[in-house]
Amino acid sequence: PARRVQGLGTTIFAEMTALAVETGSVNLGQGFPDTDGPVEMVAAAAEALQGGQNQYPPGPGILPLREAVAEHQQRCYGLVWDPADEVLITTGATEAVAAALLAFVEPGDEVVALEPFYDSYAACVQLAGGRLVPVTLRAPDFRLDVDALRTAVTEKTKLLLVNSPHNPTGTVLTRAELEAVAALAVERDLLVVTDEVYEHLVYDDAEHVPLATLPGMRERTVSISSAGKTFSFTGWKIGWVTAAPELVAAVRSAKQFLTYVSGAPFQPAVATGLRLGSAPLEQVRLDLQRKRDLLCDGLEALGLQTFRPQGTYFATTDIAGLALGDGVEFCRTLPRKLGVVAIPSSVFYAEPERGRTLVRWAFCKRDEVLEEALRRLAPLA
Ligand code: PMP
Ligand code: GLN
16 A cells, blocks of 8 residues: 555544444444434435435535535624635535645645644645644643644644644633634744534533634634534534635645535535524533533542543543553453443544543433443443
């Protein structure tokens, strides 16, 4: 195989979900909800399927969906995008990230990203021939070290790859942290790709601030989101990019030769979802906040050091105190031992040692599933 795919292996999510199925474990590994999103969206998808919307949609996505994305960004954040050339529909956020990195990163370019990071970031930087430069969010609070970020930027830096709310730590970058990112981007004239797929999954008093809303950022930011997380339809793989026309055009150039298009009947259904307004989103948010506490309280009661996140649907624990090996060993043996699957966070680190004893647990599951997982984990106490 070519160098660009060497070492990419199998994603941890495929590996751990297969293990969950094989062992009959409760799967708190891969981040997908076990309850579907709004029935109106399922109905809209069924109607589109039966109504003949089964051929290639237009390259940039169907206009009603691009309009719905633009309306949603305006309603939620006051951001104004032209559906004609500032919105692009993609095959999930995964393709948006891949197409953006392929569109902007030259061989040898450096991409500064928050570590730990969603596993596709490192893989796509490698596919583009770039070099990922990590800026580590460190336990216990996983905040952004602005000085470390500044130090990470060099002459070779092409872009900053930001993710907030952040997978896997659940950190929601504060306005002040994002202002520091923005100031650096403006000062060094950098492009920013921001993955905001968890934009609606924020808890307590945390607030999601889209980077593109900050001064000087609209013209240099490629924003990415997805229906998977917002509407609990991860299998539909409908994502989107919003950015200035020349940036969208570059991403589209790469995207059109990756998948061309996808998800014809799901595109109108996601437009329907975006037009349902904020009530269903608020319901999901409050539900997940409660589930977060259910899982985190339970893990803490077992004596695990638990980092309660302000966003996403993942919680992190440090298992150092259990004397059950590192996170990889713990997660590989846990399914057969206790029947629960989690993800070793070390796979999200450029230097796995930095996340050696951290383990990520997904709480986007029915209450009885979370309770069953906690019952099975009781022997850890
Ligand atoms: N970015 C982050 C941070 C994620 O956690 C995920 C996983 N769902 C994605 C992107 C991929 O999103 P999608 O399923 O829409 O491709
Ligand atoms: N984003 C999801 C997670 O972090 C998984 C997506 C995938 O399986 N690639 O669990």
